[in-house]
Amino acid sequence: MKCVDSRSLTGLLAACETLMSDVGEASLRAIATAALSAYADLDDDAKLHFFNHINTAYDVDAERVRTAFRQWDDVRETGSHAGDELIGLFSAVEPARQQLLRRMNHAPGATLALVEMRSDLRRLMHRHPGLRPLDHDFHHLLTSWFNRGFLQMAEVTWNSPPQLRQHLLRYESVHPMATDAELRRRLQPDDRRVYAFFHPATTDVPLIFVEVALVCGIPDRITPLLEPNSPLDPSNADTAALYSINNALDGLAGVSFGSFLIKQVIEQVSAELPHLRQFATLSPIPGFRTWLSAKTETNPELRSLSDELDELQPADLSAARVAKIHDRLLSALYTYLAVERREDGRPVDAVARFHLGNGAAAWRLNWPANPSPRAWQQSYGAMVNYLYEPDHLERRHEEFVRRRSVAVTGPLQSLADAHR
Secondary structure, eight states, rough: OOOOHHHHHHHHHHHHHHTTOOOOHHHHHHHHHHHHHHHTTOOHHHHHHHHHHHHHHOOHHHHHHHHHHHHHHHHHHHHHHOHHHHHHHHHSOOOHHHHHHHHHHTSSSHHHHHHHHHHHHHHHHOOOEEEEEEEHHHHHHHHHHTTTOOOHHHEEOSSSSHHHHHHHHHOOOSSSSOOOHHHHHHHHSSSSSEEEEEOOGGSSSSSSSEEEEEESSOOOOSSHHHOOOOOGGGGOOEEEEEEEEEEOGOOOOOOOHHHHHHHHHHHHHHHHHTTEEEEEEEEETTTTHHHHHHHHTTTTTHHHHHHHHTOOOOGGGHHHHHHHHHHHHHHHIIIHHHHHHHHTTTSSSSSHHHHHHHHOOOEEEESSSSSHHHHHHHTTEEEEEEEOOOHHHHHHHHHHHHHOOOOOOOHHHHHHTTTT
8 A cells, every 4th residue: 555545545544434423524625635635545455444444433233223112113013102112223223434424425526425435445345245234234324325305317518518529429328429520410410319417416426327319210220320311301210210328427327317318318308309209228238148158058049050150240230140140049039128137026127127117018120230340249249128108117117017017018028928
């Protein structure tokens, strides 16, 4: 640990101790500011030391929890109202580190700094799973601080502040952009829209943003949506394709905004362009190749399919090669998306869980759809359309949550019938 890190870590731990003392409100701001400033100077080793320290030093008091539980249980068994005892139990089971994080949040700009702190925690937690309780505390607090009621949706345009446009370049991870010219293609033409959620604490940093293309028909390939071409007159479009959805801040992982944003985007675009008939995504299938590889050990048919796919490259996809594999690949993709389940009964694919949980229906599988190296590594370039039908969203959402039902419609219905 470097000397500056050692000094900063010592100052940070001292500031935490002061924050948890009987310090007055007037001093909280200055001490919290000093704490976050010291944290910003730490390297990963010092950050790990800090996280381990507050994870243990500011944990629950086990004896206090036992005592509070006995008091609540004793009163409850007498049949008396145990409201005060229940409040006491709630207070006892909350780790002191939650109060520490709340007090750190008194510093100017602290909320965004704490989001970034959780991003560091999540990165280090992969090698140090004992930090999960601390991550749970961050998630608990951030879910409250980033409540839907505080969020505002706004359209991002080419005339938006340059710093905001740079955030889109930085945080676009589904279809990364390298230049302003690529960004201009997604913002400036009349057939393109980008909408984002903002929070007062993050100013011009978007929490999540969705990129929309106005097109004719539901798209089956990503390249025409990304490459420069002649813009379509929005009055001639019949479909809004949501082709990229990005959570900008890793520190807000698990704090859900996507369902709210998508539904609000649909409402906004519908109001502006009431002639549109369809709202659909063109989504990646990120876990398919890993799943297929695991299945080859026990399934000869999938092993043969995997071997044939591994011999291909995007540039080698002749019509004959595509025809040879197409139907078998789509059958395997359907099994992965709609049949395979986790222990909780939800689909194994994270993107599928997101859209199906929002009330969308799996509509069509597309291959080849994305020639990028990343898409090939994830799914051999396959993509899927999820259809958002406003009149069916709530019912499908409830059926997914209650019964783990996967909604399938359109061209995918034939595959669903074949798997019954």
